[in-house]
Amino acid sequence: MPITLPSDLPAFAVLDREGVMVMGDEQAERQDIRRLRIGLLNLMPKKIQTETQFARLIGATPLQIDFQLIRMSEHETKNTAAEHMETFYRPFTEVEESGEKFDGLIITGAPIEHLPFEEVTYWDELTRVMDWTQTNVHSTFGVCWGGMAMINHFHGVPKHLLDQKLFGCLRHANLAPASPYLRGFSDDVLIPVSRWTEMRADEVEAAGLDILVGSDEAGPCLVEDKAHRALYIFNHFEYDSGTLKEEYDRDVANGTPINVPVNYYPEDNPSRQPLNRWRSHAHLLYGNWINEIYQSTPYDIAQIGQG
Structure with a gap:
């Protein structure tokens, strides 16, 4: 069945x-x-690109x-038109x-990982969001910096700065084949990684x-927090085929020192077209998450957070 989006949203x-099944509000209201x-709490600067990436996965x-698209209340984005934000996003307040109440909420990453959490301008409001999920959201999915923020807030687990950026498509092991979130997963998985920080397995x-x-190279990737009904993923299944290329080309154009993303371009040659080798697992993961929500969320949405 389809995802419901405003028919004039670019996504x-x-x-x-x-070919993703999408439906306008009027058509959806006729179904029983x-x-x-x-909800998508979108902290990324390129709002349209990010909302399309996540809508593609949960809409499949x-x-x-x-x-539902949500933004931080006081933070103003510089990379997305104010008209788009006013039309499609609601402030968290x-x-x-x-x-x-929400059956699920995705909290995206943000390009602020070099900052201590407490120095992020909207940190106080974000902590309110994370506490609010415990009474108003059935299952929360924290992505990259969003996942690091959640695991730090709820458990005090620190993030650690790396000497160089983890950048490319890295092999990860399926450590919990029986997990319902990993139904259909291979024993090892290729996942796009783009970050300057890490969470450590022992912590x-x-x-x-x-x-x-x-x-072994990139550390923990997907973490389950049963007590807070949450998943945390520190890498980027949602990335488009060309997202790492865009990041690489941007840094090269700006003169920022950056390594060619490993295992991304054929023969690690940036003049060649990158191949998407993670799309199927991305759909599996988010499809499994949606299915777990569907199987366990109350039919009466008002009952979320009451038990």
Whole structure:
């Protein structure tokens, strides 16, 4: 079944052309089943690119999704038109004050990983968001810096700066084949990585959390936090085929020292077209997450957070 999006959201036309099942609000209201409400708290500067990437993944499931876009209340983006933000996004304070419930919430990464958490301008509001998920969201998915922020807030696990950027497509091991979130996964998985920080396996495990996917080179990747009904992923299954190329080309153009992303271009040659070798596992992971939400969330959405 389709994902429900405003018909004038840019992602609607993009996904419709790609064959993803999308539906406008008026058509969706004529159906009798309850849509799953999935929110995207979008902290990335390129809002349209990010919302399209996540809508593509959660819109590929056989369930109908009511996709809600949320932003930090006081933070103003410099990379996305104000008209787009005003039309499609709601500030978190509005969502919070309305008392709304969500079946799922994705908290994206943000290009601020060099800063201590407490120095991020919207950190106080983000901690309110994370606490709010415990009463108003059935399952939360923290991505990259968003996942690091959640695991730090709930468990005090620190992030550590790396000497050089982890950048490329790295092999990760499936460490929990029986996990419902890894149904259909191969024994090892290629995942795009782009970060200057890491979470360490011993500190994650000392917090009582389960590492589902990880690698010797890149450390923990996917972590389950049962107590907070959350998943944390520190890498980027949602990336498009050309996202790492865009980051590499940007740094080269700006004169920023950067290594060619490993295992991304054929023969590691940036003049060649990169190949997408993670798309199927990306759909598996987010499809499994949506399915787990569907199987366990209350039919009466008002009951979320009450038990």
